[in-house]
Amino acid sequence: MSGKKRRLDQEDDEQSNVGGRTGSSFQISRRKFLSMSALAGCAAAGFPASAYSTPEFRGWPESYGMLTDITACVGCRSCEKACNKANEMPAPDKPFEDGTVFKERRWPSAKTLTVVNRYENPDNPFVPVYRKIQCNHCMEPACATACPIHAYTKTPEGAVTYNPDLCFGCRYCVIACPFNMPGYDYESALEPRIVKCILCHGRIIEGQLPACAEACPGGALTFGRRNDIVKLARKRIMDSPQKYIDHIYGEHEAGGTAWLYISGVPFKQLGFPDNLPRKPMIELTRGYLSSVPVIFTTFPALFGMIYALTKNRDKTPLKEDDLKHTSGGEK
Numbered sequence: 001m002s003g004k005k006r007r008l009d010q011e012d013d014e015q016s017n018v019g020g021r022t023g024s025s026f027q028i029s030r031r032k033f034l035s036m037s038a039l040a041g042c043a044a045a046g047f048p049a050s051a052y053s054t055p056e057f058r059g060w061p062e063s064y065g066m067l068t069d070i071t072a073c074v075g076c077r078s079c080e081k082a083c084n085k086a087n088e089m090p091a092p093d094k095p096f097e098d099g100t101v102f103k104e105r106r107w108p109s110a111k112t113l114t115v116v117n118r119y120e121n122p123d124n125p126f127v128p129v130y131r132k133i134q135c136n137h138c139m140e141p142a143c144a145t146a147c148p149i150h151a152y153t154k155t156p157e158g159a160v161t162y163n164p165d166l167c168f169g170c171r172y173c174v175i176a177c178p179f180n181m182p183g184y185d186y187e188s189a190l191e192p193r194i195v196k197c198i199l200c201h202g203r204i205i206e207g208q209l210p211a212c213a214e215a216c217p218g219g220a221l222t223f224g225r226r227n228d229i230v231k232l233a234r235k236r237i238m239d240s241p242q243k244y245i246d247h248i249y250g251e252h253e254a255g256g257t258a259w260l261y262i263s264g265v266p267f268k269q270l271g272f273p274d275n276l277p278r279k280p281m282i283e284l285t286r287g288y289l290s291s292v293p294v295i296f297t298t299f300p301a302l303f304g305m306i307y308a309l310t311k312n313r314d315k316t317p318l319k320e321d322d323l324k325h326t327s328g329g330e331k
């Protein structure tokens, strides 16, 4: 499954909010201005907040997903390089072959949609563990529900895309995301924009693999239908119980995600949030959403609640031992 390009069904190709950088305008457009005005109008009119909450939605059954097998990742950063090229991101500060980047814990940002970090291996101090990080494409994304102007879209393919032309920089999506994923371009004071992985939506609707999966040389990334990805993950764990911990991360966390992980090391040790409920984050606040009118002042309180529920994000300190390890990408 991992080595072949897949042809996807394309009957659902009428995506209105396909995000990404290519072709996007970074000027405050008339459309964006109108969106902001419309939102202000709704707020002034006291429209009920439930108008912005998600309907009873349980995801797209035939949607795609990705499996990261952390035991197979060698830290080569080919995925970062391919993502950078496919999404026309700026050149990195250091070459992708420069392993000194592993001295710090990096995070996806406005400059990079995915990063690979190195962690200590508790079972073998000479073989570190690598974790690729990007948006997890939640089945019921809190970012999409948080966004007051619907700049995000959960597509039938499973990708959570966004329209940078609509974004006016409120950053509610950043606060709402239980995985702390949307990056924000702080260097553009006049043209704020959110940046995150879009599961290479443009590529997958054309039948191509996401660029990172195509580039991965070690079989650490497998793209396919999410249902099949879950079965594959479960089979690997059952076939090699000594190799994997018995947990598919993302199968249920925060209502489930399209990007799933299996690992030989407990996920908490790799900085994954281990306190997420099985229900989508927004369900925990739905009662609150239904009981208050939508005014700008309620959103900070709402997403403060979500933030409090998920505040145990990746704060794993970098240990001195981590710096001693070498990697395939290091010089």
Ligand code: SF4
Residues within 6 Å of the ligand: 135, 136, 137, 138, 141, 142, 143, 144, 160, 176, 177, 178, 179, 180, 181, 182, 196
């Ligand atoms: S991981 Fe965060 S940014 Fe990605 S879909 Fe989920 S809520 Fe949205």
Ligand code: SF4
Residues within 6 Å of the ligand: 082, 083, 084, 086, 087, 113, 114, 134, 196, 197, 198, 199, 200, 210, 211, 212, 213
């Ligand atoms: S799926 Fe595409 S956008 Fe997301 S990390 Fe991989 S290459 Fe980057």
Ligand code: SF4
Residues within 6 Å of the ligand: 072, 073, 074, 075, 076, 077, 078, 079, 080, 116, 130, 132, 215, 216, 217, 218, 219, 220, 221
């Ligand atoms: S390309 Fe594959 S093996 Fe290399 S760092 Fe990325 S996920 Fe790991």
